[in-house]
Amino acid sequence: MGSQRADxxxxxxxxxxxxxxxxxxxxxxxxxxxxxxxxxHNPIHRDSFSIIRSDCITGAIRYExxxxxxxxxxxxxxxxxSMKKRFESFIIASILLAGCATRALxxxxxxxxxxxxxxxxxxxxxxxxxxxxxxxxxxxxxSEPLLDLSLSTATPPAPTQTETSTPDPNFLINTVAPLPTxxxxxxxxxxxxxxxxxIGSDRRSATGSTRTDTIxxxxxxxNEGQVSLISxxxxxxxxxxxxxxxxxxxxxxxxxxxxxxxxxxGLLKEVIQYNLGIRIDHTxxxxxxxxxxxxxxxxxxxxxxxxxxxxxxxIDPSYNPELExxxxxxxxxxxxxxxxxxxxxxxxxxxxxxxxxxxxxxxQEVLRALFVHALQTGTLTRIPELYNNLKDSVETDLGLxxxxxxxxxxxxxxxxxxxxxxxxxxxxxxxxxxxxxxxxSPNQELLQQMLAEALSPSVKTAERQAIIIxxxxxxxxxxxxxxxxxxxxxxxxxxxxxxxERQDYAYSVLIDKTAVQDRNFSNPILNVMGLxxxxxxxxADPNSASHYLLILGYDYQPCFSPxxxxx
Numbered sequence: 001m002g003s004q005r006a007d008x009x010x011x012x013x014x015x016x017x018x019x020x021x022x023x024x025x026x027x028x029x030x031x032x033x034x035x036x037x038x039x040x041h042n043p044i045h046r047d048s049f050s051i052i053r054s055d056c057i058t059g060a061i062r063y064e065x066x067x068x069x070x071x072x073x074x075x076x077x078x079x080x081x082s083m084k085k086r087f088e089s090f091i092i093a094s095i096l097l098a099g100c101a102t103r104a105l106x107x108x109x110x111x112x113x114x115x116x117x118x119x120x121x122x123x124x125x126x127x128x129x130x131x132x133x134x135x136x137x138x139x140x141x142x143s144e145p146l147l148d149l150s151l152s153t154a155t156p157p158a159p160t161q162t163e164t165s166t167p168d169p170n171f172l173i174n175t176v177a178p179l180p181t182x183x184x185x186x187x188x189x190x191x192x193x194x195x196x197x198x199i200g201s202d203r204r205s206a207t208g209s210t211r212t213d214t215i216x217x218x219x220x221x222x223n224e225g226q227v228s229l230i231s232x233x234x235x236x237x238x239x240x241x242x243x244x245x246x247x248x249x250x251x252x253x254x255x256x257x258x259x260x261x262x263x264x265x266g267l268l269k270e271v272i273q274y275n276l277g278i279r280i281d282h283t284x285x286x287x288x289x290x291x292x293x294x295x296x297x298x299x300x301x302x303x304x305x306x307x308x309x310x311x312x313x314x315i316d317p318s319y320n321p322e323l324e325x326x327x328x329x330x331x332x333x334x335x336x337x338x339x340x341x342x343x344x345x346x347x348x349x350x351x352x353x354x355x356x357x358x359x360x361x362x363x364q365e366v367l368r369a370l371f372v373h374a375l376q377t378g379t380l381t382r383i384p385e386l387y388n389n390l391k392d393s394v395e396t397d398l399g400l401x402x403x404x405x406x407x408x409x410x411x412x413x414x415x416x417x418x419x420x421x422x423x424x425x426x427x428x429x430x431x432x433x434x435x436x437x438x439x440x441s442p443n444q445e446l447l448q449q450m451l452a453e454a455l456s457p458s459v460k461t462a463e464r465q466a467i468i469i470x471x472x473x474x475x476x477x478x479x480x481x482x483x484x485x486x487x488x489x490x491x492x493x494x495x496x497x498x499x500x501e502r503q504d505y506a507y508s509v510l511i512d513k514t515a516v517q518d519r520n521f522s523n524p525i526l527n528v529m530g531l532x533x534x535x536x537x538x539x540a541d542p543n544s545a546s547h548y549l550l551i552l553g554y555d556y557q558p559c560f561s562p563x564x565x566x567x
Contacts, residue, residue, distance in 0.1 A: 193455070194220045195278060197269060199252070199285035200349070200363075210264060212252045212285075214349070214363060217278055221457055225413050228454040229367065230278075230421045231360030236428065237439040238275045240267070247439060248275075265397075276451060282398050288349075290393035292317070292341030297389060298379065300340045303347065303369040304479070304486045307559035308333045309362070311350040317342050334558040335479040339366075357424040361562060364420050368486070372415060415489040416465055421454045422563050423447065464492035467521065470546040471497050474505030475554050483558040484529065484550060491528040491565040496546065505553035512548055513541040522548070528565050530557055 200214025215232040234249035243254060248271060254260070255267025262269070269280040286294065295301055313330035320326055332347065339347060348366045351359045374380060387400045423442070427450055431441040469488055473481035485495040508531060512522050517538050525548060526533060 192221065192223065194222065195281045196220070197265070197272065197280045197283040199265075199268070199283065200291065201252070201285055201287045210253050210256060212249045212264075212268065215248065215268075216360075216363065216367070217272065217276075217280070219278070219455060224457045224462070225417055226458055226461060227413070227418045228421060229364055229418060230276075230423065230451075230454055231364060232272075232276075232423050233356045233360065233428065233440055235356065235438070235440045236423060237431070237433070237441050238271055241270050241274050245433075247437070248272075276447075278451070278455070282396065282402075284394055284396035284398065286394050288345060291348075292345050293393045294390055295339070295341035295344045297386070298370075298373060298377070300338050301344060301366070301369050301373050302336050302338050303344070303366055304482050305332050305334055305337050305347075305365070306483050306487065309347070309350075309354070309358075311346070311353045313346050313350070334483060336482050357422065360422050360424070364422075364562070368415055368418060368489075371418070414494065415486070416492050416494050417461070418489075419454065419458060419461065419492070420490060420562050421450055423450070424563065458492070461492040464524075465494050467493055467525075467548070468546045469493050469495050469525065469548045469550055471495050471550050472500045472552065474500055474502060474508075474551045475556070476503045477554075480552045480556060480558065484552055484556065487558075487560050487565070488525075488528060488550075490560075490562045491524075493525070493528075500551075505551055506555065507535070507553040508556050509535050509537055509551050509553070510548055511537045511539050511551070513539060513544045514547050515540050515542060525550075530560065 196218040198214070198216040198218060199212050201210045201212050211234075213234045215234065217230040217232065219228040219230070221227070232248060234247065236248045237245060238248045238251070239245050240251055240254065242260075243258075246254075248268075251268045251271045252264035254264075255262070256264035258267075260267045265283040265285070269283065272278050272280055308331065310329055310331040312327045314321060315326055315328055330346070337343075344366055348363045349359065379386065383403055384400060387403065423440075426443060427446045428440040428442050431439055433439055471481050471485045471488070473484075481497045481500075485497055488495050508529070510522065510526060510529070510531060514521070517540060519533075522536055523533065526536060529550065
């Protein structure tokens with residue numbers, strides 16, 4: 001994600017509009033890009049996914065050392081946690097974006113909601129794709145650590161291996177798929193969900209072909225106030241009902257050009273239902289210009305960028321993309337980055353120096369940022385105005401009345417109610433079809449397991465949302481508190497960002513203020529943040545309503561792999 005590539009997926013098709021000089025065949029190899037964030041005290045921030053700190057806090061730490069920070073933000077522990085949800089915000093934000101381990105908390109296994117998505121009884125465990133990297137101090141901390149330190153000698157566990165499945169040869173041959181025969185009402189347990197298909201196309205004119213290079217399914221559960229986002233890679237090899245097997249991003253144009261009932265959206269909806277078992281209720285599609293117009297109309301969007309990213313970018317959107325001199329390498333480093341339409345489009349679409357899987361991660365970052373923007377700026381109160389201004393930028397079957405009706409019964413929700421899923425390795429494997437096409441063949445067992453979780457109400461999300469975590473930035477690095485809170489939100493935790501009176505914390509710590517001091521609850525938080533169990537401080541506080549206080553130090557590594565945080 002953002003740096004580590006696990007697909008080794010060969011591609012000879014680069015995005016249209018890229019300089020001719022770079023239109024060559026390339027093979028992504030596994031590599032790690034690192035970006036050193038400059039700071040006056042020279043902390044090193046590596047692009048990493050799971051961090052095991054080698055300099056950790058010992059269990060014999062006295063809480064008085066932390067109290068020296070003069071932090072006095074304590075709420076009432078007895079106040080019940082009741083987070084109301086408002087998913088009409090998400091519906092609007094979804095449409096706007098369409099263009100572009102330690103022991104876990106106790107939970108029951110979700111029951112599959114329909115026959116097409118079932119977990120095989122002999123399914124293999126999902127492997128850990130990235131070996132945790134031990135943190136080492138490369139420069140003196142800002143000041144002497146406030147806490148006693150000891151080196152952790154634990155050896156990182158070796159990644160669990162999963163055998164790569166061999167696709168059915170008949171699936172990879174260009175055979176004609178039969179039309180679907182199952183009852184769509186069985187899928188997703190009837191109407192307990194409202195499912196949106198968000199499409200971003202590379203269409204540059206009204207008469208040109210439409211290639212859907214961004215495909216995201218948003219599953220809304222009104223009763224639970226939960227949302228699942230599923231990013232679908234464009235090269236996923238699928239059965240197209242009534243036509244030959246092909247990449248999923250060809251279905252829209254095929255339906256459009258062949259006169260399929262419902263056109264491009266109609267066939268793409270059938271493909272998703274046939275291959276993934278997901279009923280699509282509504283669709284929304286925008287192209288490049290439409291997406292930029294939407295973001296600019298909203299005044300831009302603040303995106304929490306957790307991993308550094310570098311890729312080719314046009315010097316100006318009006319420049320000729322066919323001239324190599326008009327391109328340059330642009331980098332965004334970790335932080336809260338304000339993006340206009342052009343920058344947001346580049347960030348959500350680029351993949352020349354990454355891959356389709358990392359692009360899916362960045363697209364969901366922008367989607368979540370648009371959702372937060374809608375909540376914070378009163379966008380929901382402007383639905384009629386925005387609909388009139390942006391209706392020409394979005395092709396959708398949702399009318400103004402639909403949006404207003406959905407907003408009536410939707411209680412409030414937060415970023416922690418959104419669960420992110422990605423169809424990526426090991427769920428898919430690179431494969432060459434009989435016709436020589438480089439595609440992504442799904443591992444059906446792992447795919448069905450992921451879909452069963454995404455389509456079911458999450459018990460784990462409900463349990464984690466009962467836990468409130470205060471987040472405090474103990475460094476001078478701007479935005480760390482937002483990046484950490486976003487990371488916890490991805491894992492389903494509710495967060496509050498609180499001010500800090502000190503910025504000289506060399507090491508990150510998690511303070512457990514609960515009365516029970518249960519490691520079954522604190523260990524998953526440490527795992528999400530990439531912290532060692534030795535970074536935990538037990539300090540029960542009956543006068544505090546927040547259950548934990550996370551203080552970020554200069555050792556904090558903001559880059560993380562979101563698909564692993566829900567485990």
